[in-house]
Amino acid sequence: MPDTPFAAPVERLIEYFQRLPGIGRKSAQRLAFHVMSMDEKAAQGFADAILDVKHTIFQCKICQNLTDRETCAVCSNPARDQSTV
Numbered sequence: 001m002p003d004t005p006f007a008a009p010v011e012r013l014i015e016y017f018q019r020l021p022g023i024g025r026k027s028a029q030r031l032a033f034h035v036m037s038m039d040e041k042a043a044q045g046f047a048d049a050i051l052d053v054k055h056t057i058f059q060c061k062i063c064q065n066l067t068d069r070e071t072c073a074v075c076s077n078p079a080r081d082q083s084t085v
Contacts, residue, residue, distance in 0.1 A: 010032060013035065013036075014029055014032045060074075063075055
């Protein structure tokens, strides 16, 4: 008998959620159950949003703020004092 009452795909999803900071097993289970309750379109949108962030969002090379460009809007503002971060 397996160590978990959940099917392998559910357990895999729980394990991935547990890797997030501050998420323990119970919270990971709740998140996994919520994802499973989503309709196909919502679940696909959720997955797409994760991949979109991974592919298009970076850290600004100057201040480390999150941005979709090499430098963020604050650091690339010509009116900004370039001597401060």
